[in-house]
Amino acid sequence: MNAQTAIPEVKTREMSYAEAIRDAMAIALERDPTVILMGEDIGVYGGAFQVTGDLVERFGTDRVMDTPISELGGAGVAVGAALTGLKPIFEFQFSDFAALAMEQIVNQAAKMRYMLGGEAAVPLVFRMPAGSGTGAAAQHSQSFEAWFGHVPGLKVVQPSTPADAKGLLLAALEDPDPVIIFEHKLLYKMKAQVPEGYYTTPIGKAQIMRPGRDVTIVASAIMVHRALEAAEKLAKDGIDAEVIDLRSVRPIDRDTIIASVRKTGRLLCVYEGVRTLGVGAEISAMIAESEAFDYLDAPILRLGGAEAPIPYNPDLERAAVPQAPAIEAAARQLVRREV
């Protein structure tokens, strides 16, 4: 996988996804004295996934603040700080723990501007390491993007590459409203070329990762890579899949997806969150009520997470979320389908 960026001219450097996020935070801390980082063990420990790394040594404990284990309160402090002039980047150690802070994220941050009739704003970023595959079981492996995608007032992104991880984080900081970034834990070590210096990746735009004619596969986060893997296999049999990286769950880039489906006539949505009421449901429904409906040559298919908590056993864990062979099989099924 190569990094695909909005600014292809600039100098790039190989970085991991985690390093790219750290680079974005370092740039933000340099550029804007109101930016602060908050989270559990993001200081000397460097973060549970080593994303903040050495930032506390570079920027000090006033800018890189370890919080007590108080997710609700911590998120609320970030909201209050954002409301009054700081720009916090708040790290949840695992996105699962955001379940403790839904009140501050959803009832306060997301609605504050609206409830106050536009007289105030809450510009902040919640970073949430998400997804399964690390053997951490049911309470440390969830994918909550559908929850936040359902909440007006929030923006929700899921970068799938180091370059996007950096560009979307910097874009989120420029956004005058709260943005939630889901970082997939299995991507933290993925390396790719990343533009140096400051740039932003626009929030709300999907990206065509692989153009194709026969079937559209819309995937998010780690699923983008599994979809690309499946597409390679499909190509060997002459099936030309278009792989779209959703990137943003709220807002969803309707135009890019519709244009692709008009071209291919077939749509497969692949996401890790639980299948029912997951992101694929929205994409499917969006297409089913759009002008692209008339171009559909087959039912819209979804591959999502199993209707189960994430199990501990590694084989069960893998079986609980879409893998490349299942994506490949679903795409074949769609393409085989007679109209």
Place this chain on the structure above:
Amino acid sequence: MNAQTAIPEVKTREMSYAEAIRDAMAIALERDPTVILMGEDIGVYGGAFQVTGDLVERFGTDRVMDTPISELGGAGVAVGAALTGLKPIFEFQFSDFAALAMEQIVNQAAKMRYMLGGEAAVPLVFRMPAGSGTGAAAQHSQSFEAWFGHVPGLKVVQPSTPADAKGLLLAALEDPDPVIIFEHKLLYKMKAQVPEGYYTTPIGKAQIMRPGRDVTIVASAIMVHRALEAAEKLAKDGIDAEVIDLRSVRPIDRDTIIASVRKTGRLLCVYEGVRTLGVGAEISAMIAESEAFDYLDAPILRLGGAEAPIPYNPDLERAAVPQAPAIEAAARQLVRREV
């Protein structure tokens, strides 16, 4: 609207939706000594919406327990009690406050049986007054059913009639796993005939409220009544709408909806929750990938809540969620559509 029940033979009595729920709780408290009610101000106050009413006088403060204002802890106490032999019915004063307890509901209650490999269970009921229309604005008017509908391990119902409110609550208490009941605040005063005594309404079954040939309208909670109102208007113009009360968000009654769409060829989903990633997205996606896809004569339409928090101003508040005229117009649009 008349009550439609599973047991049409029995004696009925006119009750409001709130009274029907209270009746169910009284029956449960009588039948089963392990049932307890917990919640804020459900005792002498009778509940914020007067649903528990006089139950504390009848059953005492050991069975009808006022909790401190501690939603997370209160829900967790209910989980621990359920795990060890009680059957709590926990009332959130407004479903919005469940945002404070997502951790206990989703990370604990929903997953406990699974995480423990079937060695334990959490049989309890969370009652959640939901929806807009009371002038209580953004933090007291939300519809979170899509959130819980996304969570394996939970069952989620939305009764639309007094008879169902009673029957589903009694069914929820028989269920060996956690069940969430969304009670629509605007329905509390609705009256209808309700069977006397003990009965259950099966969880997971939709109900055809009005059979029809031309278009299927799947609606939930208060929207069922608005859909029926729209259907009456449509009938005057010879459009015969089938109105289905979804009743259960998790699981969704696939068969009933698919059978209807195969008949009518047209589907309109109406729900109060925010449109994006709301319940209608799942229903649409479910149909778009089912065998009913081939019978569709028009795109699937959704009417959901606006992409905004619920506003305070009453006209804006009404404009923020589907009303009968919009349902009528959407159904007409579907029926007019040329194939």
Place this chain on the structure above:
Amino acid sequence: MTMKDKVETAQDNLPFAIRHFSPDALRAALKKMYLIRLFEEGAEDSYTRGLIHGTMHLSIGQEASAVATCMELTDADKITSTHRGHGHCIAKGAEVGRMFAEFFGKETGYCHGRGGSMHIADVKTGNLGANGIVGGGLPIAVGAALTAKRLGRDDVTICFFGDGANNEGAFHEALNMASVWKLPVIFVCENNKYGMSTSIERSTAVRYIADRAVAYSMPGETVDGNDFSAVAEAMHRAIARARAGEGPSLVENLTYRWRGHSKSDRNRYRTKDEIESWMARDPIARFRADLITHGILNDESATALQQAAEADVAQGIEFAKASPAPQITEVTKFVHAEVSA
């Protein structure tokens, strides 16, 4: 009320407020207390007339707590308020006209008709908003104090909350962080004996909320919340501490709400006697009498203040009535910043 209004007197046996504040400031405070009382009576009346939608939580009987707590604050200082927040809003400097307009759901309201009673804010005077979520403002206040500290400003944040709110986890997390980080925030508990119908005894493992301050290593003080001077004095100490960088404090004002919790309350959990005994301790009458005793006012000038407040309220209601409603098409306006829409 700015610090410039304060004067020192030699008469140390006078009540703190009389010693500490200028006569003008004291008179302005009394007027604010009248404004709160009359605003809420006006809101109640408007509700009965069908001009107001939804519910409301009145603070009648608690006016001294709101006004005395905010005495030393400037517009740079912040407050976070509660569902029972009209008094705090007026105490912090809001105009009753725009408050009524918000109640009436009008575009001229503080929240352009989107928020209503439970969300009124007036960011310009430092009021970060009422809150429909019990305890919702507690961590937000800590965040506001963090901003002040990080940006090197000396403003303080006052966090109002109720006795019921003290059992929310947010209370614990907020007070702990404020203390660990030594932030300039003062937690002001308006203890009116009940959270809705639930008394302290039935909900709270301590007698006084301030008894919990020790769990956060911060000073905790319980005062008669209907005694303007007692509240102002406790706040003076707490604010000085906060401005000096010494960290947070918890101040508990014992008071009482005369009205029911909200419009749905049947007052089943308390006795008529109890209500009447507290009505006899009217904080406004008491403060008025104190000011007269100490020669700050006479009966006539006090009545003139009250009448001025009445006129403000009447004008406010007229302003609100005459104001335009939001455009029905603008349901999604203010969800995001215009620029990014």
Place this chain on the structure above:
Amino acid sequence: MTMKDKVETAQDNLPFAIRHFSPDALRAALKKMYLIRLFEEGAEDSYTRGLIHGTMHLSIGQEASAVATCMELTDADKITSTHRGHGHCIAKGAEVGRMFAEFFGKETGYCHGRGGSMHIADVKTGNLGANGIVGGGLPIAVGAALTAKRLGRDDVTICFFGDGANNEGAFHEALNMASVWKLPVIFVCENNKYGMSTSIERSTAVRYIADRAVAYSMPGETVDGNDFSAVAEAMHRAIARARAGEGPSLVENLTYRWRGHSKSDRNRYRTKDEIESWMARDPIARFRADLITHGILNDESATALQQAAEADVAQGIEFAKASPAPQITEVTKFVHAEVSA
């Protein structure tokens, strides 16, 4: 350990544990401490060999706290545990074979391979489960105690939690409710100085977690958590109080984890000296020496106990290795009760 195991002696100047428990019970306790140590060393080793997936949180160095806390409990008594829960699990009576099987993701594991280290429970011996959510077990324990009270049973619930967990809102809400309702629950804080990398000083506004008991009007006691007898004595008082219907207590066991927080820890937040000074205070060596001093064991019989524990662990690992994995098709099994599926 049942109450029948306890014997009273006339020698009141002996340590509590020696006076209070039978020699058999004390020997069994030492064996459990060895089992915990060896189980965790075995788990560590299995992890290195790739037999274990995910992460793990070892309680090596904290064995006295787990075992002494559970000394007087019967299977009817409940515990809720934490992410660092192996010790609690063994102390409460679980078999190491089924625990290893769970670690190895096997169908014979306590959670049939679905839960792993962070969710091990053994409901039959009263262990309601480890918990991956810090503070998650606090209100659950209160609920278990509520059941006991409502059903008129005299069992108690022990709620283990860490120093870091004490800053979660759930802590506050749980302790408050337990106190208001006088429930038979004992909150046992295993204060090992750090929540992951964050020390008490940097996270917590009080020096000792037990200092917070006063905010819930319950007894709070801080003891040397590496002193078996001190923990057992504090627990004895707290359990007696709970069984007598007098309500909850908070007991804080000061202890230390020798290993990093989890596999990802680089120990950057503490010094080697600190770690070594605590290793010198090994709770197992100390308890063993105490038992020998008081004639409960001699060196030989102590070593025999240790060897028996080694054998149990070795057998447990073999059992786990030989056990079948869950069926790959059974991903959704156990989501709901079978009957309702």
